[in-house]
Amino acid sequence: MNTAFQPTISFAAAQDMSDGLASFKSKFHFPQHEGKDAIYFCGNSLGLQARSVEAAIRQELEDWRNLAVEGYFRAKNPWLFYHTHFSETMAGMMGCSPEEVTVMNTLTVNLHLILQSFYRPTKERYRIVMEAGAFPSDQYALETLVRLHGLDPDDALVEIHPREGEKLLRTEDILDTIARQGNSLAMTLMGGINYYTGQFYDIPAITAAAHQQGAYAGWDLAHVAGNIPVQLHDWNTDFAVWCSYKYLNGGPGAAGGLFVHERHGNDPAFPRLGGWWGNDEKTRFRMEKGFVPKPGAAGWQISTAQVFNMAALKASLELFKDAGIENLRAKSLRLTAYLEFLLGQTSLPCEIITPGDPQQRGAQLSLFFPKDGTAIHARMMESGIICDYREPGVIRLAPAPLYCSYADVLRFHDVLKSFS
Numbered sequence: 001m002n003t004a005f006q007p008t009i010s011f012a013a014a015q016d017m018s019d020g021l022a023s024f025k026s027k028f029h030f031p032q033h034e035g036k037d038a039i040y041f042c043g044n045s046l047g048l049q050a051r052s053v054e055a056a057i058r059q060e061l062e063d064w065r066n067l068a069v070e071g072y073f074r075a076k077n078p079w080l081f082y083h084t085h086f087s088e089t090m091a092g093m094m095g096c097s098p099e100e101v102t103v104m105n106t107l108t109v110n111l112h113l114i115l116q117s118f119y120r121p122t123k124e125r126y127r128i129v130m131e132a133g134a135f136p137s138d139q140y141a142l143e144t145l146v147r148l149h150g151l152d153p154d155d156a157l158v159e160i161h162p163r164e165g166e167k168l169l170r171t172e173d174i175l176d177t178i179a180r181q182g183n184s185l186a187m188t189l190m191g192g193i194n195y196y197t198g199q200f201y202d203i204p205a206i207t208a209a210a211h212q213q214g215a216y217a218g219w220d221l222a223h224v225a226g227n228i229p230v231q232l233h234d235w236n237t238d239f240a241v242w243c244s245y246k247y248l249n250g251g252p253g254a255a256g257g258l259f260v261h262e263r264h265g266n267d268p269a270f271p272r273l274g275g276w277w278g279n280d281e282k283t284r285f286r287m288e289k290g291f292v293p294k295p296g297a298a299g300w301q302i303s304t305a306q307v308f309n310m311a312a313l314k315a316s317l318e319l320f321k322d323a324g325i326e327n328l329r330a331k332s333l334r335l336t337a338y339l340e341f342l343l344g345q346t347s348l349p350c351e352i353i354t355p356g357d358p359q360q361r362g363a364q365l366s367l368f369f370p371k372d373g374t375a376i377h378a379r380m381m382e383s384g385i386i387c388d389y390r391e392p393g394v395i396r397l398a399p400a401p402l403y404c405s406y407a408d409v410l411r412f413h414d415v416l417k418s419f420s
């Protein structure tokens with residue numbers, strides 16, 4: 001595919017002309033740099049604000065002003081059911097039924113909650129396999145979880161490391177580590193895409209390996225949601241959590257997503273921490289004893305929907321519905337490949353550590369700089385390229401296909417040329 005790429009304005013312009021998703025760029029606000037839109041490659045950390053967000057929030061402000069408590073029932077988008085607006089679009093992206101998915105709280109909170117359901121250690125079966133170098137919040141969550149159960153993290157948490165001299169995990173090593181735990185394995189918990197390397201793991205193979213040992217497979221899909229379409233139901237994953245402020249553009253602190261496979265979600269006896277929002281809607285207002293969970297992931301809801309927070313996500317997901325996650329992925333594969341091609345034309349002193357196989361990565365490329373990474377990152381930022389730096393030594397570039405163009409990627413390359 002790369003042989004057809006050209007580092008020229010005419011090539012990039014022709015790509016943008018034939019891109020059926022190009023018009024979505026104008027639906028977003030961009031940070032400004034010297035009077036022009038900055039190049040935004042940080043959608044893997046915080047997605048941009050859709051222009052439609054303001055009106056969506058204004059609608060809820062008006063309904064609150066005019067209807068007050070009646071808004072729960074009579075708002076344009078009745079607040080009682082606000083969280084259900086997302087189910088269909090989220091289900092489409094995550095490959096599950098609308099009942100298997102819900103939106104609530106935030107990522108690490110949801111991780112803790114769902115771990116209460118799925119991590120029920122016994123004397124024999126208590127180990128959790130995870131990737132070494134998982135996002136710190138996940139590491140802290142698992143460390144504190146096993147301590148809460150009186151276990152020693154050094155024994156209960158089994159981290160998979162890359163081989164000596166390598167930066168990525170080999171699937172065979174992940175599967176081997178899982179198999180070696182045997183009956184002691186309670187669960188695997190991996191990031192679908194590692195935030196640092198950008199590696200997309202083999203979710204179905206890892207899930208099947210965990211099941212083979214009689215364990216659950218859980219996933220943190222923060223860097224997958226809205227980036228790579230997945231098939232959580234068919235892949236038999238037990239549960240997954242993600243945030244909505246990265247590729248999904250829900251805004252800082254946006255309500256997070258939760259998937260629970262129907263084989264667990266439809267079991268009312270499945271252990272959980274409940275609250276009235278997860279209770280059967282018919283009896284929610286009876287004010288009686290006895291928790292009766294709603295079927296599906298919604299049975300893990302706890303509190304009243306965070307309407308203002310969710311309004312931004314609602315507006316953003318409408319754009320995803322229009323664009324189509326499969327179309328976005330198809331563009332993303334090409335856009336990131338173009339970025340990779342152009343990086344290959346420069347003499348930047350770095351190595352792309354993200355897998356070269358497009359099926360093993362999403363939008364993000366991670367550049368490892370043995371030295372001067374922070375200085376080079378600072379120069380990129382001064383030049384109007386918004387990207388981030390993660391210790392040790394990595395600059396992450398994520399051209400989100402919803403609002404990044406081929407011309408952006410080329411402009412980035414032109415800026416890099418001025419560095420040497």
Ligand SMILES: Cc1ncc(COP(=O)(O)O)c(C=O)c1O
Nearest residue numbers: 106107108135137191195222243
């Ligand atoms: C993989 C991963 N897990 C967890 C988090 C933490 O999410 P939150 O602050 O929404 O709990 C992030 C990002 O902040 C992340 O990228």
Ligand SMILES: Nc1ccccc1C(=O)C[C@H](N)C(=O)O
Nearest residue numbers: 044045046135195196222253390
């Ligand atoms: N929530 C944040 C607050 C402040 C700064 C960054 C974040 C991120 O989300 C970082 C992202 N998870 C990452 O992959 O680095």
